[in-house]
Amino acid sequence: MRAVLCREFGPPSSLVLGEAPAPRPGPGEVLIRVEAAAANFPDTLIIQGRYQARPPFPFAPGGEVAGSVAALGPGVAGPAPGTRVLAMTGHGGFAELAVAPEGNVVALPDAIDATTGAALSYAYGTVLHALRDRARLRAGETVLVLGAGGGAGLAAVQVARLMGARVIAAASPAKHAACRAAGAEAVIDYTAEGWREALKPLAPEGVEVIFDTVGGPYAEPALRSIAWGGRYLVVGFAAGDIPRLPFNLALLKGCDILGVFYGNAVKRDPAANRALMAQLFDWIAAGALRPAIAETWPLERAPEALQALLERRVTGKIVLVV
Known part of the structure; x- marks a missing residue:
């Protein structure tokens, strides 16, 4: 699969677009076919080794995605394969396939496109x-x-x-x-x-x-x-x-x-987070909320997106289309 890879800690310019083995969902995990992934400040930290999580090399940054369920890991009841979802992955989102914990995955209403869905969780x-x-x-x-x-x-x-x-x-x-x-x-x-x-x-x-x-x-x-x-x-x-x-x-x-610490709150109470996301979905459906997406770029521009975040040149969110 295509992925933006971090092979060693460094600035965004050190990231490379390449091929990586497709991940497999383990127990309690969901495999997502990524359609869109948002660029966020934690992504700039994880590639520099300045974040609390340090995945083994090579890894793809990207903690926030939207797409559809490709497969379920052992012991996971749903959402069913094919369901449109958004998810927080921690890392791995700047790729065609990404794995997320079951509790971090929320079904996405049909009326909300993947680009919008990818911009919702972190912000x-x-x-x-x-x-x-x-x-x-x-x-x-x-x-x-x-x-x-x-x-x-x-x-x-x-x-x-x-x-x-x-x-x-x-x-x-x-x-x-x-x-x-x-x-x-x-x-x-x-x-x-x-x-x-x-x-x-x-x-x-x-x-x-x-x-x-x-x-x-x-x-x-x-x-x-x-x-x-x-x-x-x-x-x-x-x-x-x-x-x-x-x-x-x-x-x-x-x-x-x-x-x-939103990520930990989601981990501790996934049901409460699904209710929270439902409120956001309702505001969007009613036209009361329009997520502030500044740019929509192709996946290969991920290094540029992260550099813009580091330099604080972004007003709103940048979403990468996979």
Whole structure:
């Protein structure tokens, strides 16, 4: 089968398009004939050896796919072969065939195409789990989204608005228009020095929820801007550095710092994730949600897609068509 292969740890330019043996599903696994695979920030980490998982070489990156069930491993009852599905694979998705744990596979409605399906789990699944299940977001609250122009960031803007929240998007100026189009009431340039001063008049009493995918030097100014009883969602560290926050701020603000590990939540409760995805499917069917897909490229452009993610040049998601 065709696959984009990582033969040694390195930058995206070290990836090669080649032939690899077709995987076989083991116990509790589903083999998927991949039609589309989304490029995500964890893919850039796994190929550099900077991710918690280190598959043996050669391996294909790609943790999020959509397609159809090709075969079931021992002990797996379904979905039946031929069923259209989306899935989180961890790695292996940048290939014609990929294996996913049974609990990570969700049947995809016929009305949702594979390109859209491939863009849902990592961004929109994470966001709905974060805002609904972890932060318990209520209508009328204000959400500050850090890194609002990225895949998860734009998804957070969209979903927070659907849940009735007011959204302040923190992004680089080139992505402000996209943030407003996604539903942000206000935008700020968090790459500017002293960006917190621009936030203060927008939320004089602080923001109730912070959705943070970037970490680094942006985390502490954001935490200092949280409202009493607010909830700070730790989603990722795209800035590269894990922040070392002064915990006295949590005491002074009476706030919660909440970790968001969507993949582990899915593993622990697949049924809850199927219900979560059903909510996303319903919003899409009703026309209330349109996933923010920036580009649709062929599989062989995977290295270019990952490089664009590393350089933070992507507004929304890039989906690779297999």
